[in-house]
Amino acid sequence: MATYKEINGTAVQNIAGDPPAPIEGQVWYDSSSGSFKAYLESAAGAWATGGNLNRGKKEGRGTGTQTAALLAGGEPGPEVHTESYNGTSWTSVNDMNQARLTGGMAGTNTLAIIAGGRGPSPTANAETWNGSNWTEVNNLNLARNALEGAGTQTAALVFGGTQPAPNTQETETELWNGSNWTEVNDLNTARAHGGGAGATNTAALFFGGIVNGPNPSSNNELWNGTNWSTSTPLNVARTFVAGTGTSTAALALGGPPSGSTDNMESWNGSSWTTISSTNAGNNGGGQAAGSNTAGLFFGGQSRTTATEEFTSPAIFVQTITTS
């Protein structure tokens, strides 16, 4: 039988531990653990557990990145509770002034804005986060909950939502200039409980949600700074979707009706692709942050404290075993 050296032209390195900068496909023998290892890539990406939330939540709102995220409000409640993630663990920080769930949120974990939501009735209240405290700012023009947000603390966009009567969805879109909210052109399809993405208030994406009463939607709309246009729909119609990313690179995470953990999709600017399932099953009503290559999904169904980190492509050290 041919040896490894005869096949590859080099022998397997003998290293105590792991090499400092392995390259994809590299194989070595770890004399410390007495095992062969490889540095492999999973193009489809992979999920790993992150630090647990301090309080189990669903229907809060998240923003930021995989290593610097913010979670505000949610159930049980509505809550004023806010947590900040540093890539390893969540820390409870100062509360919002207005208890709420399902507000529209945008920004980072040090500069953010949240507007609307239910607390306990649909509210027009808006607050900004400066990394330490929440401050009330001017209200939305239309009080509503289950809306989504995009942009930054000083240039945000909120869209969709629902009014007090159950199953009455809105097309309303409002633009934040750092001081005031202005009504701008409406969505084509009234929806609530969808997922939103967008790093600016001139380029955003709104996907999934509830439409025409209680029906799950696969609808996807793109905002160009002036108008919403219909774009490629999600592969799976669903509600209570968590969204994150930009208008050209986003994640749509979780959501009934399937009740499974398989409703994970990635957007590349023109189409949706199903990605790996989460491990912990924190499905509908979770919150998201980050990008479509380094995402974060936290809380959700059953008010779980679970947090999962998505990395694509996933590159990792794998111990080689026989099975």
Place this chain on the structure above:
Amino acid sequence: MAKTKQYCVAENWGKGFIEHSESSKIKFAGYPGNVWQVPANDKGANLWIHKVLGTVKTRDEAQAIVDAEVTAAQTAWDALSDEEKADSSRPADITLEE
């Protein structure tokens, strides 16, 4: 027919509980009650159960744990107002695979 899934109960401690290298190789499914489903007759899955100090359960034992959690969640959801119900879906029944 040989079973294709196995179950354990293990508390998710957060970072490091499931690594990228594990989820790339093992199909995990988490359920209410800290119930975890992983492939049966799989060395990697067995090593993971050992790592997380999981307590192995039969499918019926795991189903009973999940049922109790889902029933409690459904009871809590049924007690919500109509407005509150509109903000979340009723927890669905879960049937674990053999």
